[in-house]
Amino acid sequence: MDNETATTSLIYATRPPQPSALSNALVFGWRAVLKFKHVPEQLFDLVMTPIMFTLLFTFVFGGALSGSTAAYLQYFLPGILVQTVVFNSMYSGMGLSTDLGKGLFDRFRSLPIWSLSPFAGLMVGDILRHLIASLLILFIGVLLGYRPEGGIMGVVEALLLLVVIGFGFGWIFLVLGLVMRTPSTVMTMAFTGIMPLVFASNIMVDPATMPGWLRLFVDVNPVSLMTTAMRGLMAGNATATQLGAALIAPILLTIVLAPLTLYLYRRK
Amino acid sequence: MPDTAQPPKSAAIEARGLSKHFGDVRAVDGIDLDVPRGMIFGILGPNGAGKTTLLRMLATLLPPDAGSAKVLGYDLAKSPHDVRGSIAMTGQFASLDEDLTGRENLILLARLWGFRGQSAKERADDLLTAFDLADASTKQVKDYSGGMRRRLDIAASLVVTPGVLFLDEPTTGLDPMARKSVWRMIRSLSEAGVTILLTTQYLEEADQLAARIAVIDHGKKIAEGTSRELKAATGSGFLHLTLVDATRIEEAERLLAEITGSKAQRSSESAALSLMVDTPQNANRGLAALIAANIELADFSMGAPSLDEVFFALTGHITESQPSPGEA
Numbered sequence: 001m002d003n004e005t006a007t008t009s010l011i012y013a014t015r016p017p018q019p020s021a022l023s024n025a026l027v028f029g030w031r032a033v034l035k036f037k038h039v040p041e042q043l044f045d046l047v048m049t050p051i052m053f054t055l056l057f058t059f060v061f062g063g064a065l066s067g068s069t070a071a072y073l074q075y076f077l078p079g080i081l082v083q084t085v086v087f088n089s090m091y092s093g094m095g096l097s098t099d100l101g102k103g104l105f106d107r108f109r110s111l112p113i114w115s116l117s118p119f120a121g122l123m124v125g126d127i128l129r130h131l132i133a134s135l136l137i138l139f140i141g142v143l144l145g146y147r148p149e150g151g152i153m154g155v156v157e158a159l160l161l162l163v164v165i166g167f168g169f170g171w172i173f174l175v176l177g178l179v180m181r182t183p184s185t186v187m188t189m190a191f192t193g194i195m196p197l198v199f200a201s202n203i204m205v206d207p208a209t210m211p212g213w214l215r216l217f218v219d220v221n222p223v224s225l226m227t228t229a230m231r232g233l234m235a236g237n238a239t240a241t242q243l244g245a246a247l248i249a250p251i252l253l254t255i256v257l258a259p260l261t262l263y264l265y266r267r268k
Numbered sequence: 269m270p271d272t273a274q275p276p277k278s279a280a281i282e283a284r285g286l287s288k289h290f291g292d293v294r295a296v297d298g299i300d301l302d303v304p305r306g307m308i309f310g311i312l313g314p315n316g317a318g319k320t321t322l323l324r325m326l327a328t329l330l331p332p333d334a335g336s337a338k339v340l341g342y343d344l345a346k347s348p349h350d351v352r353g354s355i356a357m358t359g360q361f362a363s364l365d366e367d368l369t370g371r372e373n374l375i376l377l378a379r380l381w382g383f384r385g386q387s388a389k390e391r392a393d394d395l396l397t398a399f400d401l402a403d404a405s406t407k408q409v410k411d412y413s414g415g416m417r418r419r420l421d422i423a424a425s426l427v428v429t430p431g432v433l434f435l436d437e438p439t440t441g442l443d444p445m446a447r448k449s450v451w452r453m454i455r456s457l458s459e460a461g462v463t464i465l466l467t468t469q470y471l472e473e474a475d476q477l478a479a480r481i482a483v484i485d486h487g488k489k490i491a492e493g494t495s496r497e498l499k500a501a502t503g504s505g506f507l508h509l510t511l512v513d514a515t516r517i518e519e520a521e522r523l524l525a526e527i528t529g530s531k532a533q534r535s536s537e538s539a540a541l542s543l544m545v546d547t548p549q550n551a552n553r554g555l556a557a558l559i560a561a562n563i564e565l566a567d568f569s570m571g572a573p574s575l576d577e578v579f580f581a582l583t584g585h586i587t588e589s590q591p592s593p594g595e596a
Binding site: 011012015039 | 324327328329349350352353355356357359360361362363364365366367368369372376377379380381382383387391394408424426427428429460
């Protein structure tokens with residue numbers, strides 16, 4: 001290293017005016033966007049499983065379950081979007097765990113910035129992930145013959161609901177990310193928790209044929225409630241009750257887990 | 269110095285009785301520290317001595333269980349935000365985003381500090397040039413070598429020149445070339461007026477860089493002073509001997525103890541002994557006794573004690589020469 005240059009240009013003692021909390025948060029959002037640029041393959045992780053599910057379920061089981069593959073796709077697609085978003089909400093928790101393990105958060109925490117702005121950045125990344133994954137799956141669905149009867153408005157509303165769902169479920173994994181030691185533990189926990197929630201729901205089949213004890217659960221499973229509202233929005237006939245029921249879980253999760261996340265983060 | 273607005277008299281770091289326990293482990297156990305402005309201050313200790321914990325407390329990353337500290341006049345507990353505004357910390361492991369390029373990492377930090385648009389990019393480019401990373405600026409950090417990461421990591425701490433820079437084992441894991449280059453960088457920062465608190469388990473590093481050294485072990489400060497003072501406290505000098513015949517080492521040890529009254533320290537190489545002697549005359553007598561006993565010497569020298577020997581004298585155990593990256 002050139003010593004002369006080092007001494008002269010290293011020194012920048014005049015600190016610029018303190019940026020606003022919003023500006024801090026936006027910088028972290030920019031970081032999330034850069035991640036997409038540098039690691040585009042993460043999109044594969046986001047959409048490969050749901051695309052495979054869509055193809056397999058539609059063409060293997062679809063005819064048997066709904067009479068025709070076309071009818072099944074119409075039933076299944078809004079559900080697979082919910083499933084995708086719920087699964088993908090674990091990525092910010094994993095990202096958080098990675099950053100904590102690498103010591104990156106130590107640097108952020110020793111900066112004079114709004115202490116929660118790194119989380120805002122994770123949220124921005126989440127929202128982008130959910131939108132990109134949902135649009136890709138929707139696109140493939142339309143190619144296969146899916147038609148959202150609710151039109152553009154219906155789709156936009158459905159996407160908004162998906163973002164809210166992802167936001168709510170994201171807190172679970174941020175908490176896990178703060179508590180678990182490694183990103184892969186977060187992932188394992190996520191799969192263990194989400195699998196039963198997703199399968200014991202109305203995403204893949206109409207629960208009418210399930211045994212009574214299981215239906216008791218399926219009917220109140222937040223994933224079922226969210227899927228019902230998604231179907232309604234995409235079809236253009238969602239009721240306020242359906243929407244309200246779908247929002248219970250995301251809102252409750254946010255109310256309970258957001259403060260817990262902050263507590264764990266500040267204590268760490 | 270970036271902090272002309274503060275009272276000029278306050279020390280860079282003033283810690284009283286800082287303590288941190290993890291369960292039953294007293295990681296840091298009542299440490300006092302006074303670091304004047306502009307100094308390179310070394311914290312020397314083996315793995316697990318509590319160096320990192322001490323630094324993390326001073327950098328507001330960990331609340332102390334007891335004690336208090338002021339950094340550039342700001343109280344850690346009362347105004348952590350002001351402390352953060354005047355410090356920077358480079359941890360033991362490169363705290364960088366591996367997926368981003370070196371330049372993006374620096375721009376990110378520059379923006380967080382409040383540089384806008386073009387000025388953030390200019391600041392990033394200046395730092396990349398100064399740290400000899402301009403050629404690698406558009407590579408992702410995951411493709412950087414250890415030395416490059418370390419340089420970028422330190423550059424990341426200098427986006428706005430801090431009043432106090434904390435460096436946690438800045439050269440652990442670096443090859444000798446990269447280590448020398450980091451040393452040069454630390455010296456030139458110090459010349460520019462930055463107070464530097466660095467931890468190290470390399471005695472040579474503390475000796476080379478630090479104007480004052482605190483030796484800590486098991487969370488306690490066991491000695492403090494300039495490198496010269498620490499050596500003087502251990503004794504006026506050391507007599508180093510190498511025997512021709514390693515099998516006679518115990519005999520030599522016994523003889524020397526009888527004559528000089530101090531216990532020799534056997535080095536890891538089998539046939540070498542180090543002995544603290546208070547006067548050259550005493551050293552002479554020891555040598556004469558060995559010759560009289562027909563114990564042949566391959567080599568001998570008289571010198572001020574090395575910091576290794578200082579550490580041995582203070583703690584009763586030898587420092588680990590091989591660093592392991594898991595210090596708490």
